[in-house]
Amino acid sequence: MKNKEITSRDVDFATWYTDLCKKADLIDYSSVKGSMIIRPYGYAIWENIQKILDSMFKETGHENIQMPMFIPESLLNVEKDHVKGFAPEVAWVTHGGENKLEERVCIRPTSETLFCEHYKKIIKSYRDLPKLYNQWCTIVRWEKTTRPFLRSREILWQEGHTMHETKEEAVEETLRMLKIYEKFQKEYLALPVITGRKTEKEKFAGAVNTYTIEAMMYDGVALQNGTSHYLGQGFAKAFGIEFLNKENKLETPYQTSWGASTRMIGGVIMTHSDDLGLVLPPLIAPIQVVIIPIGNEEIVNPVIADLTKLLKEENISYKVDNSNKTPGFKFAEAEVKGYPIRVEVGARDLENNNVTIVRRDTLEKNVVKKEEIINTILSTLKTMQTDMYNKALKRRDSMLYNAKDIEEFEKYTKMPGFIKTNWCGSRDCEDKVKEKYGLSSRCIIDEKVDGKCPFCNKDAKYKIYWGKQY
Amino acid sequence: MKNKEITSRDVDFATWYTDLCKKADLIDYSSVKGSMIIRPYGYAIWENIQKILDSMFKETGHENIQMPMFIPESLLNVEKDHVKGFAPEVAWVTHGGENKLEERVCIRPTSETLFCEHYKKIIKSYRDLPKLYNQWCTIVRWEKTTRPFLRSREILWQEGHTMHETKEEAVEETLRMLKIYEKFQKEYLALPVITGRKTEKEKFAGAVNTYTIEAMMYDGVALQNGTSHYLGQGFAKAFGIEFLNKENKLETPYQTSWGASTRMIGGVIMTHSDDLGLVLPPLIAPIQVVIIPIGNEEIVNPVIADLTKLLKEENISYKVDNSNKTPGFKFAEAEVKGYPIRVEVGARDLENNNVTIVRRDTLEKNVVKKEEIINTILSTLKTMQTDMYNKALKRRDSMLYNAKDIEEFEKYTKMPGFIKTNWCGSRDCEDKVKEKYGLSSRCIIDEKVDGKCPFCNKDAKYKIYWGKQY
Numbered sequence: 001m002k003n004k005e006i007t008s009r010d011v012d013f014a015t016w017y018t019d020l021c022k023k024a025d026l027i028d029y030s031s032v033k034g035s036m037i038i039r040p041y042g043y044a045i046w047e048n049i050q051k052i053l054d055s056m057f058k059e060t061g062h063e064n065i066q067m068p069m070f071i072p073e074s075l076l077n078v079e080k081d082h083v084k085g086f087a088p089e090v091a092w093v094t095h096g097g098e099n100k101l102e103e104r105v106c107i108r109p110t111s112e113t114l115f116c117e118h119y120k121k122i123i124k125s126y127r128d129l130p131k132l133y134n135q136w137c138t139i140v141r142w143e144k145t146t147r148p149f150l151r152s153r154e155i156l157w158q159e160g161h162t163m164h165e166t167k168e169e170a171v172e173e174t175l176r177m178l179k180i181y182e183k184f185q186k187e188y189l190a191l192p193v194i195t196g197r198k199t200e201k202e203k204f205a206g207a208v209n210t211y212t213i214e215a216m217m218y219d220g221v222a223l224q225n226g227t228s229h230y231l232g233q234g235f236a237k238a239f240g241i242e243f244l245n246k247e248n249k250l251e252t253p254y255q256t257s258w259g260a261s262t263r264m265i266g267g268v269i270m271t272h273s274d275d276l277g278l279v280l281p282p283l284i285a286p287i288q289v290v291i292i293p294i295g296n297e298e299i300v301n302p303v304i305a306d307l308t309k310l311l312k313e314e315n316i317s318y319k320v321d322n323s324n325k326t327p328g329f330k331f332a333e334a335e336v337k338g339y340p341i342r343v344e345v346g347a348r349d350l351e352n353n354n355v356t357i358v359r360r361d362t363l364e365k366n367v368v369k370k371e372e373i374i375n376t377i378l379s380t381l382k383t384m385q386t387d388m389y390n391k392a393l394k395r396r397d398s399m400l401y402n403a404k405d406i407e408e409f410e411k412y413t414k415m416p417g418f419i420k421t422n423w424c425g426s427r428d429c430e431d432k433v434k435e436k437y438g439l440s441s442r443c444i445i446d447e448k449v450d451g452k453c454p455f456c457n458k459d460a461k462y463k464i465y466w467g468k469q470y
Numbered sequence: 471m472k473n474k475e476i477t478s479r480d481v482d483f484a485t486w487y488t489d490l491c492k493k494a495d496l497i498d499y500s501s502v503k504g505s506m507i508i509r510p511y512g513y514a515i516w517e518n519i520q521k522i523l524d525s526m527f528k529e530t531g532h533e534n535i536q537m538p539m540f541i542p543e544s545l546l547n548v549e550k551d552h553v554k555g556f557a558p559e560v561a562w563v564t565h566g567g568e569n570k571l572e573e574r575v576c577i578r579p580t581s582e583t584l585f586c587e588h589y590k591k592i593i594k595s596y597r598d599l600p601k602l603y604n605q606w607c608t609i610v611r612w613e614k615t616t617r618p619f620l621r622s623r624e625i626l627w628q629e630g631h632t633m634h635e636t637k638e639e640a641v642e643e644t645l646r647m648l649k650i651y652e653k654f655q656k657e658y659l660a661l662p663v664i665t666g667r668k669t670e671k672e673k674f675a676g677a678v679n680t681y682t683i684e685a686m687m688y689d690g691v692a693l694q695n696g697t698s699h700y701l702g703q704g705f706a707k708a709f710g711i712e713f714l715n716k717e718n719k720l721e722t723p724y725q726t727s728w729g730a731s732t733r734m735i736g737g738v739i740m741t742h743s744d745d746l747g748l749v750l751p752p753l754i755a756p757i758q759v760v761i762i763p764i765g766n767e768e769i770v771n772p773v774i775a776d777l778t779k780l781l782k783e784e785n786i787s788y789k790v791d792n793s794n795k796t797p798g799f800k801f802a803e804a805e806v807k808g809y810p811i812r813v814e815v816g817a818r819d820l821e822n823n824n825v826t827i828v829r830r831d832t833l834e835k836n837v838v839k840k841e842e843i844i845n846t847i848l849s850t851l852k853t854m855q856t857d858m859y860n861k862a863l864k865r866r867d868s869m870l871y872n873a874k875d876i877e878e879f880e881k882y883t884k885m886p887g888f889i890k891t892n893w894c895g896s897r898d899c900e901d902k903v904k905e906k907y908g909l910s911s912r913c914i915i916d917e918k919v920d921g922k923c924p925f926c927n928k929d930a931k932y933k934i935y936w937g938k939q940y
Contacts, residue, residue, distance in 0.1 A: 028588060028591065028592070030537075030538060030584060030587055030588060031542055031544075031545055031587060032538040032540050032541070032542060032545075032575070032584070033542075035538035035539070035540060036538070037535070037536065037537055037538065037584075037588055038535065038536040039535060040533035040534060040535050040603070043533075043534050043535055043536050044533075044534070046536075047534065063510035063513075063514075064510060064513050064514070064517065065507070065508065065509060065510050065513055066507065066508040066513050066516075066626065067500075067507055068500060068502040068505035068506070068507065068624060069505070069608060069610075069624055070502050070505060070623075070624075071502070072501055072502060072503075074501075075501055075502075087567070088567045088568065089566070089567050090566075090567060091563045091565070091566050092563065092564060092565040092566075093561045093562065093563050093564075093577070094562060094563075094564045094565065095561070095562040095564065096559070096560075096561055096562075096612030096623075097557070097558045097559050097560060097612050098558065099612075105502070107563070107577075114500060114502070114507075117500055117501060118498060118500060118507055121498065122498075133510070137608075138539060138607075138608070140539075142566030142567050142569075153540075153566075154538060154539055154540075156536065
């Protein structure tokens with residue numbers, strides 16, 4: 001079985017992905033180049049993600065704030081590494097109505113500079129620390145290519161910005177937020193992510209260290225699905241932020257920032273979905289159960305009324321497909337949309353007191369007695385969430401390679417996935433891997449190292465993952 | 471009693487307002503001209519507003535969507551009245567990084583054009599109607615003056631955009647959303663708003679009719695606190711949107727749009743607050759109860775622990791002020807922040823099993839037995855919400871005038887508030903009132919008319935309110 005309007009993912013993964021995003025009504029394009037419309041069904045996934053992440057942030061003491069969306073050119077220029085990283089890709093506003101602005105302003109590509117300016121005003125004493133702020137907003141980076149959820153000029157995201165009394169506290173916060181992203185992506189998005197540290201080359205412009213969440217898509221390509229930066233005192237010094245410490249001496253605070261975006265939705269699609277359409281983890285699916293009536297309304301409607309009442313009580317989101325399409329058409333649509341569970345309530349099945357329940361991930365059919373529907377739904381949603389994670393984990397693990405030397409490395413470069421190697425830590429070797437094999441470093445992982453770097457034969461300092469990336 | 475850092479509202483209302491916004495940590499300024507930072511305490515009010523309004527929108531069948539933030543110049547130009555209204559105040563993006571754009575794009579000042587372009591693609595048949603979309607986003611209008619929450623270059627708001635099969639349905643939707651804004655502002659914000667229709671002069675650029683929510687501030691000045699537009703077929707025709715109706719004939723759909731913004735927060739402040747600080751309606755206050763321990767910790771802490779447990783169970787938001795400031799300082803701060811209820815838990819009072827509860831709106835003190843705290847809090851929060859509405863209503867009604875002729879009208883123009891008159895409906899009379907008395911039309915209200923227009927002595931067609939506006 002196969003949906004004819006969706007290209008097969010094994011034939012052309014990129015086309016499969018964009019077909020699916022459009023066909024499942026997640027996104028649409030407009031005359032605004034480089035931007036996309038996130039349609040209600042896609043936006044509802046984002047709302048679910050926001051709700052869960054936001055409560056995880058608040059539970060760990062973070063507060064939401066709203067900064068301006070504009071950054072005056074002079075403010076962007078304050079931290080030199082940062083401006084070098086972002087200036088080539090910002091959108092510049094030069095006119096307000098008919099009037100040329102005295103100083104042009106860019107639309108925030110990220111908001112470190114704005115937060116620093118504000119922190120300078122509000123942080124005076126150690127009593128004002130830590131400051132744990134987060135912002136849900138849209139940022140703009142003038143990308144040349146567009147891919148739904150993965151790469152576009154406008155990005156919906158959240159950016160956390162925190163200030164701390166000590167280096168230890170700031171490093172702890174950086175890792176705490178990395179762990180929150182990891183937990184969220186594993187438990188809610190069912191993504192078996194790898195966490196680690198970015199190399200000097202790949203780290204955030206202005207950071208001391210960048211930690212990353214790396215997910216592997218169905219095609220073995222990496223998706224960087226969230227980052228957490230330890231910024232040290234670099235921005236704070238550039239902005240002149242100081243506080244009186246407990247010894248009544250002026251000191252510079254330590255900073256972090258961390259962000260994750262709608263890109264996570266892309267990661268969910270490219271990990272779990274198939275040629276029939278979306279497969280969504282139950283915990284973030286906007287509609288968890290679709291109910292399809294078949295046959296005599298007088299027989300099926302009362303059963304559906306009872307079921308929806310129970311679903312409401314259990315806080316399960318559902319939809320009854322009462323459109324005048326054929327059941328077959330409705331099944332196909334339910335598969336495209338990736339509703340985790342499809343309940344077929346048929347008049348003929350009801351003669352035997354039976355109802356059919358279909359899991360979207362395995363397409364497994366389960367005929368159950370009417371009285372068992374709600375419990376079957378509840379347990380299936382739970383099982384499905386776990387099974388989806390385990391299935392993705394198994395596939396990912398089958399595409400994780402461990403290369404002991406350059407020969408093994410070269411062999412694995414011909415296969416999709418990530419390759420783990422020793423690494424000396426030099427930019428030279430990293431550049432060589434990129435030029436010669438088209439692979440970038442994904443992340444340095446916390447593992448014991450001994451032996452040589454396979455690219456230069458010098459002593460290895462790190463264990464690192466390499467891979468193609470989105 | 472008076473907070474020395476806040477100018478008195480009866481001395482200088484404008485300064486009182488900005489002092490208060492800053493002093494209560496609602497906002498701050500940055501080097502970004504015309505924009506403001508909404509600080510955590512201010513943003514938490516907005517989050518409460520969003521949560522309630524969003525659920526009211528969803529209950530009435532609306533779905534959230536996310537459109538691009540940019541509008542290409544050619545798209546903005548499609549509807550001629552609309553572009554005339556907005557082009558003078560949009561921010562133009564002309565460069566992406568180093569590169570000049572082929573076509574400049576503005577940042578949305580509102581999104582009718584983007585929605586229309588999308589609707590043209592997705593509406594084909596009457597079966598696709600109605601489309602009931604809403605968007606939470608930031609818009610930009612290049613204003614010359616800035617006032618916290620009331621007027622700034624960036625505005626956080628929601629904009630609803632709907633399409634309907636018939637004129638009747640669209641008009642009904644326009645009024646439904648007006649009613650939702652009215653209900654929300656009365657019941658949650660405790661604002662006694664007036665609803666009515668805008669004149670031709672004051673209506674939205676591109677609308678057939680604009681309905682408005684007009685609130686009266688403490689100083690008698692009007693705040694337009696939300697609008698709902700019946701757009702007819704104007705945009706739809708300009709964009710060529712057509713659908714096959716039930717008779718299988720091509721027809722143009724009917725459209726509405728409606729919006730409300732963080733301006734509502736300004737309205738809450740300027741209606742309810744006083745010289746001591748904010749007064750917030752309990753239903754939108756981020757912290758509903760502040761608990762202030764006084765004296766021996768071993769005595770007061772167990773009582774506070776019991777209380778916070780009960781507050782959690784009742785879903786009441788609270789804060790325990792454990793800072794090492796004096797109780798007097800904490801009281802003053804609680805007043806500035808406008809926490810609806812202050813609970814003073816004092817070791818000495820506890821000897822008699824007493825606790826003191828203070829209402830922020832009336833500053834009334836209530837000494838209650840320890841066992842009665844939670845019930846007193848619950849009932850006080852309820853009473854306070856109603857009392858705040860009634861107090862604001864009484865004040866507003868005392869500043870509503872009914873002028874039967876030009877002499878009465880002139881007399882009332884010397885007093886703060888709104889003046890109701892007959893009106894012939896002509897632009898000439900409306901312009902004259904503005905030029906001669908500095909008053910603009912607030913809204914046409916649904917009341918029986920007879921007699922003459924006081925400005926031209928021709929037959930009156932409408933009852934209308936006039937007033938100064940923010």
